[in-house]
Amino acid sequence: MPNRSTAKAHAAGKSGRPVFPGDFLGPLTASLVSIPVEATYGIIALAPLGSGFMALGVLAAIYCSLISNLVAAFSTARPGLLGGTRPTLVLAVAVLIGDLATRLRVNDAPDIPLVLAFTMLTLLMAGIVQVLMSLANIGRLFKYMPYPVLAGFINGAALLILVSALRPLLGLPAAHSWHGLLDPLGTVQPGAVIVGLVTAAIGLRPPRFASRLPPLMVALASGLLLHYLIAAAVGPERAGATLEVVATKWPDLDVLRGFSTIVSEPSLLALVPSLIPSAFGLALLATVETLLTASVVDGLLHQRHNANRELLSQGLANVLSACAGGLLSGAGLSRCSNNVRAGARTRWSALVYALIAAGVLSASEMIAYLPLSVSGGLLVAVSWTMVDEWSRRMPRQLLLGHGLTRNQHRALLGNFLVMLTVVITAVVTNLISAVFVGVIAAMLLFVRRNSGSVIRRELHGNQFHSLRQRSISRMRELEREGWRIVLLELDGALFFGTADQLAREIERSAARAEYLVLDFRRITEIDVTGARILQQATREMSARHCQLVFASINPDGARARMLAMLGGGGLPERDFWFENADAALEWAEEDLLTRFDLSEPRGRLLSVRETQLGRNLDKRDLQILQDALIELHIPCRAPIFSTGDAADGLYVVISGSVSVYLRGESGRKRVASLAPGVIFGEMGLLDGLPRSADLNADEDSVVLKLTREHFDDIRRRHPNIAATVLFNLSTEMATRLRYINLELQAASR
Secondary structure, eight states: OOOHHHHHHHHHHHHTOOOTTHHHHHHHHHHHHHHHHHHHHHHHHTGGGOGGGHHHHHHHHHHHHHHHHHHHHTTTOOTTOOOOOOHHHHHHHHHHHHHHHHHSEETTEEOHHHHHHHHHHHHHHHHHHHHHHHHTTOGGGGGGSOHHHHHHHHHHHHHHHHHHHHHHHTTOOOOSSSGGGGTTOTTOOHHHHHHHHHHHHHHHSOOGGGTTSOHHHHHHHHHHHHHHHHHHHHOHHHHOOBOOOOOOOOOOSHHHHHHHHHHHOHHHHTTGGGGHHHHHHHHHHHHHHHHHHHHHHHHHHTOOOOHHHHHHHHHHHHHHHHHTTOOOOOOOHHHHHHHHHTTOOSTHHHHHHHHHHHHHHHTGGGGGGSBHHHHHHHHHHHHHHHSOHHHHHHHHHHHHOTTOOHHHHHHHHHHHHHHHHHHHHHHHSOHHHHHHHHHHHHHHHHHHHTOSOOEEEEEETTTOOOSEEOOHHHHHHHHHHGGGEEEEEEEEEESTTTHHHHHHHHHHHHTTOSEEEEEEEEEEEEOHHHHHHHHHHHHHHHHTTOEEEEESOOTTSHHHHHHHHHHOSOSOOGGGBOSSHHHHHHHHHHHHHHHTTOOOOOSSOOOGGGSGGGTTOOHHHHHHHHHHOEEEEEOTTOEEEOTTOOOOEEEEEEESOEEEEEEETTEEEEEEEEOTTOEEOHHHHHHOOOOOSEEEESSSEEEEEEEHHHHHHHHHHOHHHHHHHHHHHHHHHHHHHHHHHHHHHHHTO
């Protein structure tokens, strides 16, 4: 339960008042770490243009922080979130700038104004994409992004950040390509290396006395102190280079002039469509990272955010940032968690952060005192902390197993390989391509994992029967000839990934079966490919003289109509569509028995001799037994007896059909259907205990009743008849138990 201070913070947030001092200490704490690191991110973004554009990159990063948080403060953005540059975004922007620099050339050199204009136009389109996604109410769909893909692009970004940090760690400007990574290394100063390594080490493992402070803040302060101590001791040149001087320049709309140049030139305007994929990729990266961070902030504040509202705020911020020459904005986990943990609870914290960014911009000349080695060390620490925790644990878990089954091990390995695929793609190509490759890989993994057999189990009619209980002679015939009936219980989605496997199983079953029942009760979805496979199977089964039967599909229901539309003609006739597998099995059993002249009698009453009760009795004894029986005519749906009734005898069906129901918490459940010739209620005759089930007539039926009084009279006067009747009852009960055991064995496979 939230405490009193938290409740006050929520109340202040709803009223729009700032929470003091949290909404001031939170952004102050976050800015001390984030703004210097974001300045370094800006340098990375413009690195493809050369070291002469470091100052412009720093300004672009500060513009992004200033504008994005101003928009968040005056919009409906999530309280606690702070906008700014992100490593994944700046790397993607660097790839974009590098590509544009090779395409837009003048005098065999990059046309810098056009490169920057097209870059900002792409960022503008990315912001528009986010706004459109918000208006289309699809922000919530990003929570379905496969986690291995998210982990992969985060880890890929971490690896790229690490690579980009290597040269600054040595006190050298960042390289704009892989080829420039080693050039020139001869100017490396030992003091810069020491400063960079110490900064990285403290950022990864700060000293205990500073455990309450953000690690990157401690690392930044330590690196600065060490750098200037070395500079004082051995000279500034041996301590390593610092950043370039950044002249204060407030955001303006000069970028719009570049946009007008593009619009006015048809040849340049023709290049705009080629930027749309990059804009979508950047929008995707910014959206995913922001929504993931928003979910973490929700957990810290015990609230829920509106994804579409956050998308709208961020999209507008990115549109304005691009127009002012700023980079793309996203909510960073470290920045936002530092903000919230320091007490921020309302959107006032975003306004304070924007004011701090404005203060840094007004004193941007101070950034020139930041050593390259310190920024490199901070980036190394950031890259390591970015690595996904799941990705770190997974190799050890895969090697040790920890009791995983083979399928579980394969599933984890598949997800881990998807993550590695995204990382490799990010390093070889770029982060935008990596995301799309990762999504495709996750889709293929999903299809492969779900492309196994949809057959849950296969049952044969000589071992598994319908709920219809028949006479012993008919049950034994089904035991001999029931192999001709095959029931396939389907489970899962019947789509293009599983349809081919089902087609092979149907073909295999049709080679030996004469009735093939497909139970769709557990089928969750059927696509066009699945419907076409069923259509093809119907034709093949007909050619093999095997009847295909559909179960758990109402012929007049929505699924049947949908299946008929997808599959077109050629599906089984509606007479072979049943509402459940039991009804389908019962029809197949009856049709099979009819072929062997053992169909259930219709239109006549069975004689006592034709029932199990009258077996092994001669004519005289049979007449004595028949005289003791009472003939009862039961109307359709009328009860014969109910649960708890006194047991006063047994019954035998001689016409019609009777169903057995058991009572439970969810109501009555039908557990058996009794055909003519079947005995029921015999337990009441033997033990005299109350009835344990409900018996109702399915149709107008005739049953014979042997009361306890009549049976006791037969036992006193004709013990041999009573002994034969008891033997017949024991045979009936033993046969039922045997078939129940067979069905349990078949069902457990």
